[in-house]
Amino acid sequence: MSMIDPPRAAVPDAVGKCRSAGIKVIMVTGDHPITAKAVAKGEEAGSQPLSCWCCDFLSRDAKACVIHGGELKDMTSEQLDDVLKHHTEIVFARTSPQQKLIIVEGCQRQGAIVAVTGDGVNDSPALKKADIGVAMGIAGSDVSKQAADMILLDDNHASIVTGVEEGMMQATAGFFTYFVILAENGFLPMDLLGVRVLWDDKYVNDPEDSYGQQWVNGAGGRPQIVPF
Structure with missing residues (x-):
């Protein structure tokens, strides 16, 4: 028996629009790397599939990579900056709340304006550190809503893209x-x-x-x- 919790139907199209607008999408999750990779590949449907994936953050040959929280823990700031710079799509799996914060800080070191979405208490540090923290209005915890700058009333990530367009x-x-x-x-x-x-x-x-x-x-x- 197998189960799957797929992304919403509008997410792949939203990711494609983000790419076309020059917005880099990074997936940060506490799930297992295999699960995270499968979900990320599903989100590529309808945009531009990335067939070249790797699980080694030191490899620059792959366009996309999956990084385990255990690897991220041992990475230096320079190595994290290198990953963020040389990979088109990045998935961080099995990450802790502190590591989510480290990822946000790494993106900000690149000179990027960082927007973070989240709904749990563990997402609060990253939501607060981000330039734009976006919490979920329905499934989001009270702590995440208080830490965020914006709340999605419909819990739909595609609404973020609509907001950017407007x-x-x-x-x-x-x-x-x-x-x-x-x-x-x-x-x-x-x-x-x-x-x-x-x-x-x-x-x-x-x-x-x-x-x-x-x-x-x-x-x-x-x-x-x-x-x-």
Whole structure:
């Protein structure tokens, strides 16, 4: 008799979207390495399957690797950095709460913005250390929710990808509004580059904006416009 706890149906597509957006997905679990590897391979369906797997973190030939918590315990910071840098997909199995924290710190040393998802008490240190901690709203423990920055009300990892997509759109709208307001007040987008240097130069008393209007330092050093 065999049993399986497969990922949700939307997860493989979500992983594929993360890859296409430049987001690196790392699986960290307390399960046995064989189980973790099987689940990870299942999540590749619908995206770009990685046929080259290894269980040796020192090998750079494989695109993906499975690392046991016992191996991670003996790894130096330099070895962990090497793994995170040279492998496309990584699975950490049989990991402890402290090791999850070490993995997050390793990713942050690479200069990455790290988001961690979790639902248990053991995930709390990693959730708190991450730049963005995401807890599960239904199955998540109270401790994990308190440590997280964001809570998924539907416990669906695909919602994270949806949130990222809506955030890329919101950032565009924000920048558009930023440029429109500045343009309405005299500074077109093409004139913004380097304007701060000219603005703060105490030897320049009459900088001009995009419409030829002069700005001078008034009382208290605050710029005032002098229309023509």
